[in-house]
Amino acid sequence: MIWWLAFRAILHREALRFLGQRGRLVAALVRPLVWLLVFAAGFRAALGLSIIPPYQTYITYEIYITPGLCGMICLFNGMQSSLSLVYDREMGSMRLLLTAPLPRWWLLLAKVTAGAMISLLQCAAFLAIAAAFGIRMPWPGYIAAIPAILLAGLMLGALGLMLSSFIRQLENFAGVMNFVIFPMFFLSSALYPLWKMKEASPLLARLCAVNPFTHAVELIRFALYLQPNAAAAGWVLLALMVFGTAALWGYDPARGMQARKGS
Amino acid sequence: MTPGLGIHAVSYSYGAKVALSEVTLEVPKGRFCALLGPNGAGKSTLFSLLTRLFTTRTGRIAVAGQDLARAPRAALARMGVVFQQPTLDLDLTVRRNLLYFAALHGIGGREAEIRTAEALERLGMAERAAEPVHALNGGHRRRMELARALIHRPEVLLLDEPTVGLDAAARAAITAHVHDLADQGLAVLWATHLTDEVRDSDQLAILHRGRLLASGTTGDLRGDEPLREMFLRLTGVEA
Structure with missing residues (x-):
């Protein structure tokens, strides 16, 4: 079937491209590992953690931020794919993709799924290295985290795709860093639990609570400890649908946003 | 005769700026049509419309008899594209x-x-x-x-300035090759701003500021005038 054939081909292409660029894998791993092994070690002393779900005992700070760093991997991946589109690096291959005789939503879904799959591979490598440094989760949790990471990857990939269709010209990576990645990452439960944030500022805590990235992180965190978190899954799904719909609208040929950008 | 590429009264604007105005062009199968125009003439806009990167409500595009707006997938399946950007x-x-x-x-x-x-x-x-x-x-x-x-x-082949950045030998080779493809039955639309890629037997459409200034067989259109001279006279632009 042509739909499935094309879907598989798009996934395959992204996987080959990813594996072919060793530098990209290394860069994608260095970032969260620096946070885990340097930042967390320094920060541990400053931050006291109480026992909050899904944890049943006191945990180290490294254990706490590991799911958040998985989320960070997905976040950077999603933004990177959108940036490569904005910068025209991928513009040609995107045009090629969009002239395939398939519905556009299917092609874009395949593209986002491929990105989520890359995120999953990076998270697996990251978790393996973390485990080698003694930062371990219950092993069935690693399996349970697979769908959670994929869902988070899809949602953040859809966000990236949406941004790529609406942002005409980004000055540089700093633009996305400042306005998307940093707020999303810091206004979330990735680095500190929400109750801690609430002590500092109820308003910020509320912002964290509506940030879909928070729910992506919590979804991964709970999955790693084999606990369901329907609220987080629901939020992530909802965000996926909103970003996905907006991305489809952005890439709707009748709108022609790509056109204004291209010519 | 089976239809090749049909463009009927296609217009497109970027906001207030008109990029294409009532462009009509028919490329039958087995014909090589050169779409000649200076930079900014609207060639890229036309190609974006032809490849359905975006769509317009005014006008109609048909690929091998398939309407691009009503049956986009059937139309795209019959179309081969060489983009200007490397892909x-x-x-x-x-x-x-x-x-x-x-x-x-x-x-x-x-x-x-x-x-x-x-x-x-x-x-x-x-x-x-x-x-x-x-x-x-x-x-x-x-x-x-x-x-x-x-x-x-495919039955229709679109090429958007395919020789940009190539040396003279490669340019001549690819131009000759695509002419052969047209002889074998493809409908070819070849956008360019280089007059030496066009042969007298080719169909020619000159696009300038979103309008077709001339359309017909190259030899008939130019008469005794070199194509380059005619192109400059019509567009007033140094190609």
């Missing part, structure tokens, strides 16, 4: 690039292998199938994009 994955092998495209058009398995091998054979590049694309020179890359655009056996 190859430089890190992937020649063969992988071709297989990827074949799969996007619903060709997989043995059939994809056969067609890919055929395409490489035609290019005389069979022995380079396993090389990454970045090892190829510009001329080979372009030829490869052309071969790729033919894998799904």
Whole structure:
């Protein structure tokens, strides 16, 4: 079937491209590992953690931020794919993709799924290295985290795709860093639990609570400890649908946003 | 006669700026049509509309009899495109690039292998199938994009300034090759701003500021005047 054939081909292409660029894998791993092994070690002393779900005992700070760093991997991946589109690096291959005789939503879904799959591979490598440094989760949790990471990857990939269709010209990576990645990452439960944030500022805590990235992180965190978190899954799904719909609208040929950008 | 590419009264504006105004052009099968226009004439806009990167409500585009607005997938399936921007994955092998495209058009398995091998054979590049694309020179890359655009056996072939950045020999080779393809029955629309790529027997459409200034057979249109002179006279632009 042509739909499935094309879907598989798009996934395959992204996987080959990813594996072919060793530098990209290394860069994608260095970032969260620096946070885990340097930042967390320094920060541990400053931050006291109480026992909050899904944890049943006191945990180290490294254990706490590991799911958040998985989320960070997905976040950077999603933004990177959108940036490569904005910068025209991928513009040609995107045009090629969009002239395939398939519905556009299917092609874009395949593209986002491929990105989520890359995120999953990076998270697996990251978790393996973390485990080698003694930062371990219950092993069935690693399996349970697979769908959670994929869902988070899809949602953040859809966000990236949406941004790529609406942002005409980004000055540089700093633009996305400042306005998307940093707020999303810091206004979330990735680095500190929400109750801690609430002590500092109820308003910020509320912002964290509506940030879909928070729910992506919590979804991964709970999955790693084999606990369901329907609220987080629901939020992530909802965000996926909103970003996905907006991305489809952005890439709707009748709108022609790509056109204004291209010519 | 089966229809090739049909463009009927197509207009497009970017906000208040009119990019295309009532463009009508018919390219029958077996014809090479040169779309000649200076930079900014509207060629890229027309190509974006033809490849359905975006759509317009005014006018109609048909590819091998399939309406692009009403049956976009059937129309796209009959169309081969060589884009102005490079669209190859430089890190992937020649063969992988071709297989990827074949799969996007619903060709997989043995059939994809056969067609890919055929395409490489035609290019005389069979022995380079396993090389990454970045090892190829510009001329080979372009030829490869052309071969790729033919894998799904389209009836209409669109090329958007395909010789940009190529040396004279590669440019002449690819121009001759595409003329041959038209002789074999493809409807070809070749956008360019270089008059020496156009032959007297070709169909010619001159686009300037979004309007078709002239349309017909090149030899008839230019008479005794060199094409370059005529083009400059009509557009007032140094090509």
